[in-house]
C-alpha cells in the first residue's frame with residue numbers, strides 16, 4: 295500500500311492560536327465534539343470553562359459557515375505535478391462567497407483573567423471576536439449562565455496537567471449541580487481524562503450519560519461523554 299500525504303502540517307494547526315493555553319484542546323477534537331453535541335448555529339451554546347476559547351472559536355466558524363484552513367498556503371498537494379492552482383483559487387472564492395449567517399452569540403466562561411484574555415486574542419485572530427461572548431465567570435455558579443442554554447460543550451480540567459486531582463473531585467459535582475440549576479434539559483458534551491470522577495459525579499447529581507467514546511488526546515486517553523442535564 296502506498297500513501298501520499300497531501301496535507302503536510304497537521305490540520306489541527308488552524309493558525310489562530312496566538313495564545314497557547316497550557317491545557318489546550320486540539321481544534322479538530324473541539325470541532326468533532328460540536329458536531330456530536332447536535333448543536334446548530336442559532337441555538338444557545340456555552341463552554342463554561344473555555345480557557346483559550348478553542349470550542350467557542352470552532353463553533354463561531356461553523357456559525358459563519360467558514361471553512362477552517364481556507365487561507366492556508368502550505369498544503370503538500372500544492373507541490374504535486376498534477377495539482378491545478380486555478381481550481382484551488384476558484385474553490386477558495388466559492389467558499390468565501392458561501393460565508394455568512396446570522397450567528398447567535400456563543401458563550402464562554404473562564405475563571406482566570408489571563409486565560410480569558412488569551413481566549414479573546416485567539417478569537418480576534420480567528421476573526422470571530424464579535425460572535426463569541428467570553429466572560430470572566432465561575433462554571434460552578436448558576437448565576438453566570440445565560441438564559442435558554444440548550445448545549446454545553448466543555449473541556450474541564452482533568453487533574454493531570456494543571457489542577458490537583460482533589461480539586462477535580464470537588465469541581466465535577468459542583469459544576470454538574472450548577473448545570474442542573476441553570477440549564478436543566480440541555481445537552482452536555484464533555485471531554486475528560488478523569489472519566490471515573492466524571493461518571494461518579496454524573497450519577498450523584500442525576501446527569502444521564504447517553505453515550506461515550508474513547509479518544510486519544512495527544513498522549514492522554516480521554517473519553518467524550520454525551521449527556522442529558
Ligand SMILES: C[S@@+](CC[C@H](N)C(=O)[O-])C[C@H]1O[C@@H](n2cnc3c(N)ncnc32)[C@H](O)[C@@H]1O
Nearest residue numbers: 315317318319343345346348405432433449451
Ligand atoms: C482544560 S482547560 C480548557 C482549555 C480550552 N479548551 C482550550 O483549548 O484552550 C480548563 C479551563 O477551565 C478553567 N476553569 C477551571 N475551573 C473553572 C471554573 N470553576 N469556572 C470557570 N473556568 C474554570 C481553567 O482555568 C482552564 O482554563
